[in-house]
Amino acid sequence: MGFNVIGKTIMKSLFGKPATAMYPIVKNEFYPNTRGRIENDITLCNYCGLCGRRCPAGAIEVSKPEKKWEIDRTRCIVCNFCVQVCARNALSTERHYTTPMTDKSKRITTLYGEKEEPVKEKVQENA
Amino acid sequence: MGERTIIPFGPQHPVLPEPLHLDLILEDEKVVGAVPSIGFVHRGLEKLVEKRDFHEMVYVIERVCGICSFIHGQGYCQTVEGLMGIEIPERAKYLRTIWAELSRVHSHILWLGLMADAYGFESLFMHCWRVREKVLDIFEETTGGRVIFSVCRVGGVWKDIDNDTLKRIVTVLKDVEKEIKELSDVFIKDYTVQKRTRGVGVLTYQEAIDLGAVGPTLRGSGVPMDMRKLGYAAYGELDFEPIVEKDGDCYARTLVRVREVFQSLDLIYQAVNKIPDGEIATKVRGNPPAGEFISRLEQPRGQVIYYAKGNGTKYLDRFRVRTPTFANIAPLLKMLPGSDLADVPILALTIDPCISCTER
Ligand code: SF4
Ligand code: SF4
Numbered sequence: 212m213g214f215n216v217i218g219k220t221i222m223k224s225l226f227g228k229p230a231t232a233m234y235p236i237v238k239n240e241f242y243p244n245t246r247g248r249i250e251n252d253i254t255l256c257n258y259c260g261l262c263g264r265r266c267p268a269g270a271i272e273v274s275k276p277e278k279k280w281e282i283d284r285t286r287c288i289v290c291n292f293c294v295q296v297c298a299r300n301a302l303s304t305e306r307h308y309t310t311p312m313t314d315k316s317k318r319i320t321t322l323y324g325e326k327e328e329p330v331k332e333k334v335q336e337n338a
Numbered sequence: 339m340g341e342r343t344i345i346p347f348g349p350q351h352p353v354l355p356e357p358l359h360l361d362l363i364l365e366d367e368k369v370v371g372a373v374p375s376i377g378f379v380h381r382g383l384e385k386l387v388e389k390r391d392f393h394e395m396v397y398v399i400e401r402v403c404g405i406c407s408f409i410h411g412q413g414y415c416q417t418v419e420g421l422m423g424i425e426i427p428e429r430a431k432y433l434r435t436i437w438a439e440l441s442r443v444h445s446h447i448l449w450l451g452l453m454a455d456a457y458g459f460e461s462l463f464m465h466c467w468r469v470r471e472k473v474l475d476i477f478e479e480t481t482g483g484r485v486i487f488s489v490c491r492v493g494g495v496w497k498d499i500d501n502d503t504l505k506r507i508v509t510v511l512k513d514v515e516k517e518i519k520e521l522s523d524v525f526i527k528d529y530t531v532q533k534r535t536r537g538v539g540v541l542t543y544q545e546a547i548d549l550g551a552v553g554p555t556l557r558g559s560g561v562p563m564d565m566r567k568l569g570y571a572a573y574g575e576l577d578f579e580p581i582v583e584k585d586g587d588c589y590a591r592t593l594v595r596v597r598e599v600f601q602s603l604d605l606i607y608q609a610v611n612k613i614p615d616g617e618i619a620t621k622v623r624g625n626p627p628a629g630e631f632i633s634r635l636e637q638p639r640g641q642v643i644y645y646a647k648g649n650g651t652k653y654l655d656r657f658r659v660r661t662p663t664f665a666n667i668a669p670l671l672k673m674l675p676g677s678d679l680a681d682v683p684i685l686a687l688t689i690d691p692c693i694s695c696t697e698r
Contacts, residue, residue: 216520220465230468244497246482267394290397290488295496304482 241306246289248309251280253322255301262293262302278324284309285318342370345679349378353456353683356693360686364679372674374667380697384657391652392418392626397488402659403695404485405448406637408441410659411490413635416570417644418492418654421631426620428572430494432613435572436504437480437487439602439609443511444473445638446595446602447518449690450525453592456683457534462524469517476507494619504610515603522596535588539673539685542586551669552662553640554598555689558591560584565636576608588688595690625652637662639690661695 232239241247258278263271270286271293273279294302312318343364349357357378363371386398399414400407412434419426451466474484480499481487489496499507525531541551546559556563557580564580566573581597583590626648633644640662647656666689673685 216523220520230471242479242482244480244482245478246488265391265394267390267397288397288401288486289483290486291482291496292394292397292488 243306245306246291246304247307248284248289248305249282249287249293250303250305251282251322252301252303253280253324255299256280256324257299258324259298262297265296266293279321280324281319281321283319341365347682347686351683354686354691355452356691358686358691358693360674360682362674362679362682367679369674369677369679369682372671374671376667376693376697378697379694383698384659387654387657389653392654393492393622395654395657396490396492399657399659400486400488400490402698403661403692405445405692406441406639406695407486408437408490409635409637409642411487412438412571413633413642413644413659414646414657415490415492416635417631417633417646417657418626420633421626421629421646421648422492422622422624424493424620424622426494427617428614429498429616430618431572432609433495433499433618434490435576436499436606436609436613437477437489438571439605440473440476442602442638443514443599443606444470444477445690446599447473449595449638449687450521450592450599453525453684453687456687457531459524459531462521465517465521469514469521472510472514476510479503480507491619493622494617496619498618501613504613508607508610511603511606515600518596518599522599525592525596532589534681534684535592536585538588538681539677539688540585540587541669541673545672546586546669549668549672550665551640552665553637553690554591554594555640555666555669557581558583558594559586563641565634565641568634570633570635572609572612573605575612576605578605588684591688625650626654639663639692639695640666659695659698661692661698663689663692663696666691667696 258273258275258280260273260275263273267290268286268288270283272281289304291304294304345362345364347360347362348354349359359375359378361373362369383398383402387395390398396411396414400411402410447466447470451463451470454462454466477487478484480503481489481497541555541559543560546556546561551559560582562580562582566578567580578601581594581601583593628648628650630645630647635642642662643660645656645658646654649655670686670689674682677685
């Protein structure tokens with residue numbers, strides 16, 4: 212029986228597909244559930260700051276007056292809690308991981324909401 | 339009496355990826371004593387409980403350990419739920435059981451690989467870890483994370499596994515079972531492997547009890563104690579018996595773990611058959627009241643104890659984890675004297691040390 216198993220294993224190792232993926236050439240496949248990184252659909256966000264207050268890692272910073280939502284990707288532990296607490300469903304978990312970075316300043320992703328156009332005063336026209 | 343030498347073992351050692359330091363006192367090649375020291379990776383996670391509210395703390399506690407992360411999260415949630423008097427839905431209990439048993443399977447396979455590596459059996463190590471990868475894929479598919487799942491919450495779980503996926507998981511696990519069967523024969527029957535493990539580091543029944551060993555270290559010495567028998571989560575409704583071996587040597591402890599892999603797989607099959615439909619979480623209102631609660635769970639490495647003290651606010655006063663490795667260090671010191679220097683790595687591994695767990 213022993214030789215049988217050894218033979219089978221050798222055959223599998225010689226002619227089978229390798230157990231590891233050739234990573235940079237073959238891209239990793241993710242599952243629909245995979246938690247890669249947090250994304251914000253800024254058009255839905257109302258800058259309430261709840262996600263920042265509840266984040267266990269303190270990775271999110273929100274500023275209402277500036278309409279700014281900022282995440283430090285190296286602090287984020289992708290626990291998904293912000294996605295669960297956001298009442299406006301603005302946050303979601305992307306399947307792709309944060310890419311490696313050589314420059315530390317790249318770790319912060321900042322999103323700005325659209326600035327409201329200053330309301331122009333209506334000029335009364337004499338009709 | 340020969341001259342005594344002291345040899346430092348760890349915290350950086352090729353065989354042990356855990357920062358455990360032992361001062362080994364040797365006479366020639368024989369170990370006559372050992373002085374342990376830990377504390378190289380202390381992170382102060384327990385203290386953080388005063389700064390993070392009890393919902394957020396789940397994600398911190400999960401990060402106590404990278405191997406049994408799920409059971410840490412589960413234990414924390416169970417303790418807080420006990421404190422608050424919350425009963426979680428049946429389906430959530432079963433889901434927790436399934437993930438906890440999958441964790442045990444992957445932890446034990448990982449350990450078997452490390453053990454093979456410790457006695458220099460590289461290809462066996464690789465094969466063990468190749469099989470383990472399938473279990474990690476199941477985790478990624480069902481929870482979204484490979485190591486840290488973040489699916490446990492106070493009051494239940496975040497994610498459901500639908501019944502089709504459960505069926506598919508069982509088919510994958512049947513494959514895993516077949517492969518583990520082939521690999522485990524090497525651990526059990528191989529002559530050279532037995533030479534390294536049989537009769538090495540014997541811990542008798544009485545010593546195991548006196549020194550407070552837990553988990554496979556305890557059961558390898560013939561004590562039938564398994565916290566799952568307390569019936570937390572869904573274990574009360576599943577059919578199993580603690581796995582016990584009599585000899586108390588490295589071989590017995592290996593055998594306990596090998597048999598536990600099959601037991602865990604069997605528990606998963608049972609849970610998948612019995613899992614009821616329904617809710618996966620109850621709504622949690624209010625804060626943990628003033629009071630204390632203790633719960634005990636069985637981790638892959640043994641019994642773990644959680645203690646929580648609430649004060650009526652959303653922050654807990656105190657949270658404490660007594661990890662299995664801490665309990666197993668004393669038995670390790672009992673096993674070491676009398677063994678050869680070459681056996682020290684195997685003995686240190688045989689308690690399945692998880693020092694980062696121990697130091698939190
Ligand atoms: S919780 Fe949601 S709406 Fe509020 S700031 Fe965060 S992303 Fe925006
Ligand atoms: S996923 Fe977790 S750590 Fe990351 S930003 Fe959200 S709450 Fe913070």
